[in-house]
Amino acid sequence: MTEENLALEIRHVTKRFPGVLANDDVSFTLRKGEIHALLGENGAGKTTLMNVVYGLYTQDEGEFLIDNNVVEINGPSDAINYGIGMVHQHFMLVPVFSVTENMILGSEVTKGTSLDLRRARREILEISEAHGLEVDPDAIVENIPVGVQQRVEILKALYRKANILVLDEPTAVLTPQEAEDLFRVMRALTEKGVSIIFITHKLKEVLNVADRITVMRRGKVVGHTSPHETDQKGLAAMMVGREVLLEVKKAPAKPGDVVLEVANLTIEGERGLEVVKDISFEVRAGEILGIAGVQGNGQTELVEAITGLRSIDAGEIVLMGKKVPFENPRYLVENGMGHVPEDRHKHGLVLPYNLADNFVLCTYYQKPFAGQMLMRNHQAVFENAVGLIKRFDVRAPGADVPASTLSGGNQQKVIVGREFSRPLKVLVANQPTRGLDVGSIEYIHKEIVKMRDEGVGVVVISAEIDEILSLADRIAIMYRGKIVTTVDAKDATREQLGLWMAGVQPEAA
Amino acid sequence: MQNTISLPTPVSPIKHFIKKWGATIFVTLTVIVITIWQYSVDGRVTEAVLASTIRQSTPLVLGALCGLLGERSGVINIGIEGQMLLGAFVGFLVNVWTGNLLVAVFAAIFTGAIMGLLLAYMSVHLKMDQIIGGTVITTLAFGLTGYFYQVGLTTEGKLLPIPLGPLADIPLIGRAVFNNPPITYATFVLVILVHYVLFYTKWGLRTRAVGEHPRAADTLGVDVYKVRYINVIAGGAIAGLAGGFLTLEAVGSFERAMTNGRGFVALAVMLFGKYTPLGAWGAALLFGFANAMQTQLQFADIQVAHQFIGMLPYVLTIVILSGFVGRTRVPAADGVPYEKE
Known part of the structure; x- marks a missing residue:
C-alpha cells in the first residue's frame, strides 16, 4: 500500500476490554493533508481506537505505520514524538494553570534549572499568529471560554510539532458559529500539510468538512465513503446498520383535557433576578408542547419548578386539577409525572x-x-x-x-425506561436527546410520540430547533424568562423560530 | 449542560493588592510592633523570644514542606507525625550506637524517606484510601518506637549552634537568625529550595499538574506515578529531618511520643500557608512567635490570670484562620488515586 502518500496507517488493530471487544480488526488510512472523518455512534469504538493510536491504551493485536514505517507506540510521549497530537473530548487542561504553563507541560523549555516562561510565551505567540489561532498566553485556563480552551488544545498539539491531529468530538461543546470557525481552522491546517482525523457522530458536519469518511459500528469498520458519494440518510444508515428516520412520523394530535397547568409562575434565580417571569401555559392530554429557546433563558429553572426540584416565588402549578404542593417530587411521582432531566448524570x-x-x-x-x-x-x-x-x-x-x-445513549434509555414504565399523565423531557447519536435520537423520539398517543401530556424542552419542529404539536418560545409567543407547529418555520429565539418580538397580532 | 462561564469580576488593583497581601502585611506589622515595643523594654527578653520562635517553627515548617510536596502532587499525607517520630527515634538510636551526629542525621532522613516510600506504595500503587495510609504510618511509628524504646540510653550530645561570624553579633536578630545549629540553617535553605523547585522548575510544573489534573499530565507524557512517588519520598525525607531536629538538635534525647502532635500542626501550617513553602514558613514563624510570647508573658509580672495568657497562641490562630486567611485552594486531584486505563 505504499503507492499512496500516507501519514498514518492502522493495520488490523484489535483492542479488548474485560467483556467488551472495543476494536475488532480495524484498519484505517490517513493521507497527508486530508481531513478524514471517523464517524460512528456513541460506543462504536472511535475514541478507543484513537486512544490506542495516541498510546493511552495498548492494542492487543495490530500495528501502526507512520510515513510507511512500522512504529511502536508505548505511551503518549512516543505518539508525540511521532508527530501525533490529540484534542480529547474532555479537554486535558489544568484549570488553574495559565495558557503558557498548559502549553509547555511535558515539553518544557528551560534556562539553566528554571523554566523559561518568557521564551515559551514568545514561541506560543508565534505559533498562534502563524495559524490564526488567537490566545492570550497569560490567561488562566479556567477563566477563558470553552471555545478558546479548545484553541489552546489545538495549539498544544501544534506546539509539539504535530502533523497528525486527532480531534475527538470537537464540536460537542461549541456553538454553531464557533464550530464554523473551527472548520475554517481545520481547512487552513490541512493546507499547511497537517493531516486531521475528525471524530464525530454529527452527519451534517461530516458532509461539510471531510475529504474522506470511515464509518465504524460496534468496534468494526463498516465502510469508507466520501461526501460527494453519499448524503445524511446514507451515512445514518451506515452508522446504525439500518434505515434511520431522521424525521419523526406521527399522526395529528388529538388533545384531550388539560393535565398540567402553569399559572403566572415567577422564579427568582440565585442572584435575586427573576429568571422566570410570569409564565402561564397549559398542556393537554395527548399533545406535545415544545418549549424552544437558547440555553439559559430560564428553561432549566422552569423545569425544576414543574418537577418539584425548586421553590417558586409566585404563581401555581396544577396537576390533574389539583394544586401541586410546594417542592414535593414524591407527590408528583405518585400523581403521574415523569421527568427526563437535562443532566442525566x-x-x-x-x-x-x-x-x-x-x-x-x-x-x-x-x-x-x-x-x-x-x-x-x-x-x-x-x-x-x-x-x-x-x-x-x-x-x-x-x-x-x-x-x-x-x-450516553444507553444511559438515557435507562432513564426513559424508568419514567415511561410508570403510569404517567404528564411527561416533562428536558433536552432528551442531547449528546446522543442518530440511532438513539430516533428511538427516544419514537417513544415520546408513543407516550403522546397513549394520552400523556408531554412537555419537551430543547435548544435544537429541528427537534422541536419534528416533535411538537404546539411550540412555545422562551426568551429571557418569558414565553414570547406560542404557535401551532404546523404554522412554524425554522427561520421564524430562530428569530424569536434570538429575541425578535413577534408582531402584535 | 449549562455553561455558566463566570468571568472574574474586575477589581481595582489596590483592592486586589489588599485582598491578596493585606492579612500578611497586617500580621507582620503587628509582630514587628510587638517586638520593637518589647525590645525597648528589655532587649534580652526579645532576643530569647525570637530565638525561641525560630526553634519552635523549625519542625513545623519542615513538616509542612513534607505535607505540601505530597499534596501538590495529589497525595494526602497525614502520616507526617509518624514519619517525624520514627525519624527522631532512629536518628537517636544511631547517635547512641555510633556517636556520629552526621550519620545520625542521615539515618533520620533515610528513615523518613522509607516511610514516604511506604506511603507512596500504599496510595499510588495499591490506590488505598490515603487517610488510612497516613494513619497506618502514624500508628506504626508510635507502635515501633514504643516497643523498642529503652529507658536510660544516653548520647554524646547534640548538634550545637554555629555562629556565622560577625552576622551573629547583629543586635536583636543576630542571635536568633545567625547563631543556629545546622538543621535549622538547612531548614532556611530547604524552604527556599522547595519554593523554587515547586514554582520555577520543570519538576515543579509537572508536580503541580499531576496534583491538579493527572490525566492531562499523562496525555503529555508525564509519568504520574513517578512524580507522585518521588515527591512523597522527598517529603518523607524532610519529615525525617524534622524528627532528627527534635532528638539530635533540640532535645538531645528521645522520649515516647515526643513529636507531640507537631506533624498534625504542620498540616495546619501548610493549609494556613496556602500550600506554598514561603507561606508555610510565615505561618510556622507566627505559631512559634505566639508560643514564645506566651511563655515570656507567663514569666512577666502581669496582673492577668495565666490561663488567659496561655490561650494567646490559640486565640491568635483562630482569629487569623477565620478572619484573615481567605479561602485556601486545595489541589483538585488531592487524595484521588490515578487510574491509568
Whole structure:
C-alpha cells in the first residue's frame, strides 16, 4: 500500500476490554493533508481506537505505520514524538494553570534549572499568529471560554510539532458559529500539510468538512465513503446498520383535557433576578408542547419548578386539577409525572448504582420492590430491570452493571425506561436527546410520540430547533424568562423560530 | 449542560493588592510592633523570644514542606507525625550506637524517606484510601518506637549552634537568625529550595499538574506515578529531618511520643500557608512567635490570670484562620488515586 502518500496507517488493530471487544480488526488510512472523518455512534469504538493510536491504551493485536514505517507506540510521549497530537473530548487542561504553563507541560523549555516562561510565551505567540489561532498566553485556563480552551488544545498539539491531529468530538461543546470557525481552522491546517482525523457522530458536519469518511459500528469498520458519494440518510444508515428516520412520523394530535397547568409562575434565580417571569401555559392530554429557546433563558429553572426540584416565588402549578404542593417530587411521582432531566448524570441516574437500582429510584419503597420488614425484594427489582432492559433495548451486559459503564445513549434509555414504565399523565423531557447519536435520537423520539398517543401530556424542552419542529404539536418560545409567543407547529418555520429565539418580538397580532 | 462561564469580576488593583497581601502585611506589622515595643523594654527578653520562635517553627515548617510536596502532587499525607517520630527515634538510636551526629542525621532522613516510600506504595500503587495510609504510618511509628524504646540510653550530645561570624553579633536578630545549629540553617535553605523547585522548575510544573489534573499530565507524557512517588519520598525525607531536629538538635534525647502532635500542626501550617513553602514558613514563624510570647508573658509580672495568657497562641490562630486567611485552594486531584486505563 505504499503507492499512496500516507501519514498514518492502522493495520488490523484489535483492542479488548474485560467483556467488551472495543476494536475488532480495524484498519484505517490517513493521507497527508486530508481531513478524514471517523464517524460512528456513541460506543462504536472511535475514541478507543484513537486512544490506542495516541498510546493511552495498548492494542492487543495490530500495528501502526507512520510515513510507511512500522512504529511502536508505548505511551503518549512516543505518539508525540511521532508527530501525533490529540484534542480529547474532555479537554486535558489544568484549570488553574495559565495558557503558557498548559502549553509547555511535558515539553518544557528551560534556562539553566528554571523554566523559561518568557521564551515559551514568545514561541506560543508565534505559533498562534502563524495559524490564526488567537490566545492570550497569560490567561488562566479556567477563566477563558470553552471555545478558546479548545484553541489552546489545538495549539498544544501544534506546539509539539504535530502533523497528525486527532480531534475527538470537537464540536460537542461549541456553538454553531464557533464550530464554523473551527472548520475554517481545520481547512487552513490541512493546507499547511497537517493531516486531521475528525471524530464525530454529527452527519451534517461530516458532509461539510471531510475529504474522506470511515464509518465504524460496534468496534468494526463498516465502510469508507466520501461526501460527494453519499448524503445524511446514507451515512445514518451506515452508522446504525439500518434505515434511520431522521424525521419523526406521527399522526395529528388529538388533545384531550388539560393535565398540567402553569399559572403566572415567577422564579427568582440565585442572584435575586427573576429568571422566570410570569409564565402561564397549559398542556393537554395527548399533545406535545415544545418549549424552544437558547440555553439559559430560564428553561432549566422552569423545569425544576414543574418537577418539584425548586421553590417558586409566585404563581401555581396544577396537576390533574389539583394544586401541586410546594417542592414535593414524591407527590408528583405518585400523581403521574415523569421527568427526563437535562443532566442525566446529575439528576437522572445514580451512576455508581447498578441498572436494577436505577430503574426503581422513584418506586423502591413501593410493592413489590419493598419486601417484608424493611427488607428489599431483590428478585422483584431484578426482574423489573431485566424486563425494562429488553423492552427499551438497553445495550448492557446485565442488570447488575453500574450505570456509569453505559454509553450516553444507553444511559438515557435507562432513564426513559424508568419514567415511561410508570403510569404517567404528564411527561416533562428536558433536552432528551442531547449528546446522543442518530440511532438513539430516533428511538427516544419514537417513544415520546408513543407516550403522546397513549394520552400523556408531554412537555419537551430543547435548544435544537429541528427537534422541536419534528416533535411538537404546539411550540412555545422562551426568551429571557418569558414565553414570547406560542404557535401551532404546523404554522412554524425554522427561520421564524430562530428569530424569536434570538429575541425578535413577534408582531402584535 | 449549562455553561455558566463566570468571568472574574474586575477589581481595582489596590483592592486586589489588599485582598491578596493585606492579612500578611497586617500580621507582620503587628509582630514587628510587638517586638520593637518589647525590645525597648528589655532587649534580652526579645532576643530569647525570637530565638525561641525560630526553634519552635523549625519542625513545623519542615513538616509542612513534607505535607505540601505530597499534596501538590495529589497525595494526602497525614502520616507526617509518624514519619517525624520514627525519624527522631532512629536518628537517636544511631547517635547512641555510633556517636556520629552526621550519620545520625542521615539515618533520620533515610528513615523518613522509607516511610514516604511506604506511603507512596500504599496510595499510588495499591490506590488505598490515603487517610488510612497516613494513619497506618502514624500508628506504626508510635507502635515501633514504643516497643523498642529503652529507658536510660544516653548520647554524646547534640548538634550545637554555629555562629556565622560577625552576622551573629547583629543586635536583636543576630542571635536568633545567625547563631543556629545546622538543621535549622538547612531548614532556611530547604524552604527556599522547595519554593523554587515547586514554582520555577520543570519538576515543579509537572508536580503541580499531576496534583491538579493527572490525566492531562499523562496525555503529555508525564509519568504520574513517578512524580507522585518521588515527591512523597522527598517529603518523607524532610519529615525525617524534622524528627532528627527534635532528638539530635533540640532535645538531645528521645522520649515516647515526643513529636507531640507537631506533624498534625504542620498540616495546619501548610493549609494556613496556602500550600506554598514561603507561606508555610510565615505561618510556622507566627505559631512559634505566639508560643514564645506566651511563655515570656507567663514569666512577666502581669496582673492577668495565666490561663488567659496561655490561650494567646490559640486565640491568635483562630482569629487569623477565620478572619484573615481567605479561602485556601486545595489541589483538585488531592487524595484521588490515578487510574491509568
